[in-house]
Amino acid sequence: MAPTAKDPGGMDRLAAVDDPRLPLLVIEPGQQPPEREPYGVYLGQLTGETQRTMRGCLDRLARIIAGVRLDGPSADELDRGAPLITGAWVPWWELRYEGTAALRAVMLDIGWSPSHINKHLSALRRVLKECWRLELMSAEDYHRAIDLEPAKGQRELAGRDVAETELAALLTACDDSPLGVRDAAVIAVVYATAIRRSEAAGLNLSSYSARTQVLRLVGKGNKERTVPVSAAALPWLEAWLRIRGRKPGPLFCPLRKGGTIVYHHMSAQTIADILTRRGVLADLVSAVKPHDLRRTVIGDLLDNGTDLAMAQAIAGHADPRTTSSYDRRKLDTKRDAVDGLRLPLPDAGSE
Structure with missing residues (x-):
């Protein structure tokens, strides 16, 4: 069928x-x-x-x-x-x-x-x-x-790149309420560290070192890695930490109505829901998913000259070919190649 x-x-x-x-x-x-x-x-x-x-x-x-x-x-x-x-x-x-x-x-x-x-x-x-x-x-x-050949072939990378204006709109859509401050911190940290939504949901307060400004987490495949938090995300994260306090437990927590913090881990789906909710408030034409932020920052790192091995380490990819698939420079090279093609201009007088 x-x-x-x-x-x-x-x-x-x-x-x-x-x-x-x-x-x-x-x-x-x-x-x-x-x-x-x-x-x-x-x-x-x-x-x-x-x-x-x-x-x-x-x-x-x-x-x-x-x-x-x-x-x-x-x-x-x-x-x-x-x-x-x-x-x-x-x-x-x-x-x-x-x-x-x-x-x-x-x-x-x-x-x-x-x-x-x-x-x-x-x-x-x-x-x-x-x-x-x-x-x-x-x-x-x-x-x-189990003696089966793997499926062969390749597809275009899932998701889409998030424009800087869209990212700014998402953060602007987060007000100064405890919920808004938390959501802004989640968005800023997920973008600035390229971590997966499940990794963000699993972070504890002890995962973050304010002294070294790094996150230590256990990611896919039960592999531990250390990820630096970009200076651009620190104001958003520190604003949330002032509200959250120093009580041990999850870094990002659910909140009850009225702003009461519940010191339990959020689900990975909640991270996606935060982006959906703030995207609606920001009047974005296209929804932003957690993997879109991850895809964007890995592409940004490679665009800015970060070598493939370093980008792979930050993203937590087991295979460098996975990291390479996020490289937008390959598309730019293709665009430069086709822009060199020439065709005669259309006749302005023809119908």
Whole structure:
């Protein structure tokens, strides 16, 4: 069945998947005792944003196998008793090479980007590894099932660059209330450090050193790194710290009505919601997402002559090729090349 719609991120969705290549697995809950359920065992080893991402991958694979909507049933369908298929329902240990190869082929047909497909294949390999570790499948079946070529190809970088005027408008839209001061500090720090929204949400007061003006954080892949805070962001951060106080706990906290601080960590989604809310107040034409700020500052660093290795270290990328994909100078070189082309001017008298 061909894709019927696109989600806001541009990723094709299917109303349902009905493909004869798909593995014939019986999808029903309770097929395995919880303590030997590979889906839960695998996800239990992960935390935060990584857990959420891998859970989403396995749940989408489960819906592909079950032949149901990839984005899950609607609220009306749930009211009518439609099941919400998750990876916990799938007997992953019954998958063999022909089934995993079929899943890869179907994802290619859907039109997902190579990186998106490879992320799902990574989740698939990891849950099958737990099947082997739990002695639910043999080593031979496991190694054959995961013997899949990665998806090849490349897509344009996700997100967009944020103009300096847009960034200024976002900060201006933050008033001098405790909520406004906090939101301005979040926006300034996320931009000025190029950290991920999950990393911003996970910061503690102890993560920040006022003496050295650096953040020490644990990022993707459980890797610790130290990131300097740009002098441009310090006034915004220090204004928030004067309101927040020195009580141990999260650096950025939720606030109740009236400005009372709740010393709990915000979610990564709250960081995105802050940008959405301030973008509306600033009357921005296009919404700004946390990754847009990250993309912009990495591009700005490279534009300003920061070498690739340093930009990679600041961004916390494991692969320098990922950092290189943010380099806007490649587009400028292309533009200079095409600007050298010449065509005759149109005849002013022609209709």
